[in-house]
Structures are given as C-alpha cells and as structure tokens.
Amino acid sequence: MNLDLSFHLDAGLGSKPALDPDALHDVLVVGAGPAGLNAAMYAARKGLDVAVLGKRKGGQVLDTSAVDNYLGLDGVDGEGLAERFLKHLSKYSVPVLDGAEVVDVFSQGPVHSVVLSTGESYRARALIVATGSTPRRLGIPGEDRFAGKGVGYCAICDGPLFAGKDVFVAGGGNSAVQAALDLAQMSRAVTVVHRSRLRADQVLVDRLLSHSRIAVLLGTRIVEVTGQAAMDGLVVEDAATGARRALPGDGLFVEIGHLPNVGPFAKRLVLSEHGEIVADARGATSVPGIFAAGDVTDFPYKQIVIAVGSGATAALSANEYIARTAF
C-alpha cells in the first residue's frame, strides 16, 4: 500500500492564487500538462510575467502508471513525474490557476484575452495554447450506453474493479499495450483487440506477447458492445473476411488515441485535417502572438518528452515575439 501525496486545499471553488485581471501579462499559458508547465518555466526564466491557466494540474500524465521513456527518469510513475514538474516550476513563483477552463479567446490589436468558465478574463501579449488531448472514442453501438458500466477510459483508475474478471483493450499503440499490462496484474484474462498491427514500442510488445494472461487479436474490429444492465461482451468483425462473432467479457478499455482539445481556439486558429492546431517549427500558429505546444498541435508524435520540448520552443518564440512587437 502506498500513498500518493498531491492535493488541493479547496475543492475547486475557493480562493485561487491571485492573478490580476487588469494587468497586461507577457504570457498566459493555457493548459497545465507537460507542455504548458515547461513553457511557463522557460518564460519565467526569460524574465517574462507569466501565468498558467489549466483545468487539471499535471495533464494526462496523471492518468498513466509507468512512464518508461523519459530520459534520465527511468521507471518514474505518471503522478511522480507531474509532481516533479510542478515542484520545479514552483521555484519561479509562477501563478498556476487550477480548475481554470478557458472558454473564450479574443484579441484587440496585439493584445489577446482569454475568458474562463467562471467569467474572469485575463489579458496577455502572447498566449501559449497547450491544452493537450482527450481519449478518442470508438463511436460504436453500446459504447455510450455501457460507459461506466463496463466501458472505461482510465485503466489504472478502474482496473481494481475488474479484479478476477475478463477485460478487453481496444487499440494497438503504447497506451493500449500499457493498459493491457496494467490490467493483467489483477484481471483474469486480458484480450487486446486491434484492427491492424500493433504500433507500440517493441519493448512493450515483447512484454505483452510473453504475458500468460494476455491474448492479442489483430486484424479485428470491435463493432458493438453488448449487455443488459452492464456490458457482457463484444461483437467483433474479422477485418479480412468480415465474419462476425460474439466475445463474452466484463470490461472494455478504449485506448485508440486521442483527440486534440482545441476548445475555443478552433474558431481563431488554422487547424489540420485531424483538427489539431497547426504550429510551425517555432510553435507559431496562424495568429501572431498565439503559440501552441504539445499534443494539441499537428506535430505527429504525442509523447511527454516531445510536449515538454515543444513547450520550451513556444516560450522562447513568444519571448522573441514580445521583444520585437510594439504593444
């Protein structure tokens, strides 16, 4: 039994660290995941007046058990990594507003304003959008109906509820394989179902294939989640033959990638065909003074180390932009 200390003294409504609504800040970072936190640190180190507005301190990193691919921090857990990020940033006394959701953005000349769901608005010379991504859904019959009744999106959260049961994981990337490995610690049997080939890192695939309680069904599409009060199985289809069959099981974890959280920025910025914010090599978007970093951008790889790097890039670009722009 362990303890994972990290808490907030108010339940999301109380006094927030003060951020002056009348001040014109240099940089406001939207999103407090790896990209946003590193952008804030880089901006602070450049001497900029910066603050972070984020829905959830730490971002998606909090939803993973083991992070094995962050150089120098071998085997750190997601929560631990997020804590290290926050601790490091705390040296620079950057205000980090938690539970703050940006719902609108507008600009007056070179000054950009963001509006929170609670109504407050803040102004800055530059914005860094680092709003990350959220899990993609399968979009098949039964998925919504059995959400929370067998269908889940957070394997580490819900895994203990499937102790001794049979679960499926949809997907073939790193997060699917990691979810299967996590679930296999408690579940009776885990079946990974994926429509094409596994895309996960070879080290993870090797662990997956050698696990005695994990089976892998490739070339197979999930077409329906079945059940009565709760999920009782899946209908799957062979991608080659189109033949369908029912597979009994108690749970399904959907790990098929992510959708960018573009939110209110969608109406201001040019997006890629996948709905991601188009950002150039310097993190600049289609609007001068608005930069983007991390999973929300059209950069192809969604990884913590990449998000962190792009956060630094966006902050350094924002610094240059502020220096050469008249406000």
Add this chain to the structure above:
Amino acid sequence: MKMFNEELEKQLKEIFAALKGDVTIALFTEPGCATGEETTGLMEEIAALSPKIRLVRYDRTVDAAKAAEYHVERVPAIVLIDSSGAYRGIKFYGIPAGHEINSFIPALLEVSGAESEVPAEFAARVAAIRRPVDIKVFVTLSCPHCPGAVQKAHKLALMNSNVQAEMIEASTFEELSRSFNVSAVPQIVIDGKTTLLGDQPMQAILEAIEAEAS
C-alpha cells in the same frame, strides 16, 4: 509496517501546522475486518503527526450506540469529529490510502476549522438544501481523479448538515459496489439513484441534488 517515510512525515507535519482546532478521527472496525488493521495503522501514523489530531477506536458491535450516532453502516469506517464533538456528516469507508490520502488530508483541515472559501452565491444555494441528501463516492486507490470528487462531496456535507457524504473504496466494499454497478470511478451516487461519473465540478453535484428535489 510504516506507510510514511521521513520525507512524507515532514511534509505532512508542515501541512498539519494549518490545523485550526482539534479533530477526532473516530475509527470503527470489527474483529476479522480484513482491511481494519491496515487502516488502523495508517490512522495511528497520522494521529502521531499532530497534537491536534486524536484517534479514538470503536468496535462496531460493542460501540453500537456510537456507530448509530454517526450512521456507520459498514467497516472499516472513519468519521471525523470537530473540536465541539460534532459529527459533520463526512465519512470514509475503507482505507484512504494511495491517491485517496489527498481527500483525507483536506477533510482533516476542513473539520479542524481551516475551511476553504466558497463564493457566497454558491454557499447560499447549498444552504437552501432542506431535505436529507446522501452522497456516495465510489473510488479506487489508484485513481488520480477520485480524491477531487470525494473532496467536493464532503465539502457539500460540511456546508449543510442535511447532507451526508462518504467515500467508499470499491475494492473493499465489492458487493456494495456491484449493487450500484460501479465499473468506473469516481462514481458519485446521490440518494441511491442519480449517478454522476467522473470528477464533476461542485456545481454539477449541486445541480443534480437540486434537480432531484424538484
């Protein structure tokens, strides 16, 4: 086995410096209660970190009157009592370890009188709840979003004595969880009927309570 290492102990001592008044941890167990020992151990370690925290142990059967007073329905149960000896409507069923330590510590502070602020308009809506409301929040210890949901439910209970809110560790209380079809956490159940999934904002929980009443 000790749960706190030196660093954690130091951190917690600093946090507990903010305790305003005394808090009593009323811990209910019973002989043969599978997770009772672990829970007792954790509570003993916590109580040792501040002179303001007192641990009182009860046996659910022997101390049936106390159990009834605090509406204890299963064990292990943790009830927090404020310095005036009042039961404030908040409970933890099962050990608040893992991530759930993060709902337990704010609860200790709140009950000690170090209360978090709430906007006046919201407080007025909570104060307007006139009927008894029961909020159950099902959690697992490996769930990072769960403590937030527990903390919000507890805050509502602390703000209005008609509201009772409890954390329920789903693996410890498997049967109860099954009867509520819990397969994803946090799952917030209001009066045994309305279910909210995920760490919902406090407004959403309050709206669900208000919607039920009308």
